[in-house]
Amino acid sequence: MINNPQWGFVLHSLLETALAPSSIAGHLSYGLLVLSMLMNSIVWLRIIALISGVAGVVYSGTILRDPIGTGWEALFVLANFTQLSILMWQSRRVRFSDEEFLFCQNALVLVPPNLSRQFINIGSWQDIPAGSQLTQQDQSVEQLTYIAEGSVDVVVNGHLVANCTTGDFIGELGIISGRPATATTTATSDLRALVFNRDDLLRHLRRKPDLTIALQAGFKNNLRQKLAMANERTLAGAGRQAQ
Secondary structure (H helix, E strand, O other): OOOOHHHHHHHHHHHHHHOOHHHHHHHHHHHHHHHHOOOOOHHHHHHHHHHHHHHHHHHHHHHOOOHHHHHHHHHHHHHHHHHHHHHHHHHHHOOOOHHHHHHHHHHOOOOOHHHHHHHHHOOEEEEEOOOOEEEOOOOOOOEEEEEEEOOEEEEEOOEEEEEEOOOOEEOHHHHHHOOOOOOEEEEOOOEEEEEEEHHHHHHHHHHOHHHHHHHHHHHHHHHHHHHHHHHHHHHHHHHHHHO
16 A cells, blocks of 8 residues: 555655745744743743744744634734733742742742742741751651751661751652651751741642642752762761771
8 A cells, every 4th residue: 555656646745845945934833832841941831832833823824824723823922922921020029038049049940930939938937946856767757848057967777877958958758759757857056947838838739730840850959969968978987987
């Protein structure tokens, strides 16, 4: 059937049409639309989708000369332009303190300021005295703690394995997975921290799935830093034992 000359002509025509210069706007429109769906940032999603819609208007209006397609593409452009304008307007009204700004840089990279503000507002800034226990090994994790200032020892089975400082999270693995804490964490100095109640946090993330992706990216980056520091501590301890 594939060897039928008629099928060969059809395939050749389709390929010729797909590679024609006049099809560039169509490829650009659909390609950018797919790319927009891969964005973690809602702002960049809107920007790329807006450009995709403009390319779609050009393709439908000048190449296909399809009034229905052109109308829907124009409506798509208008919707994204409106939403992008609202995001930009809301972002200009948001203000952060220095410690809130650093939190956004560590945990909510690429998240619009207005969504970051909403997220911060579900937590509370607390001054935690030295000696306070934040998590207990094999016990449920009830709070996510972000350390803005201070230090915390991480102990597993009675052994000190790491020390968390400014910019680190405490309890993130237990919060996300729902499993008990893998370590006992204790403040070794007075802490300034942003604390989120587990139920409030998960309820907010269910309403804002984009935030979940951004927050998980922040957790992964912080976890890599913790592992690097733990490895350095292990190597340093091995070096002292060898000496």
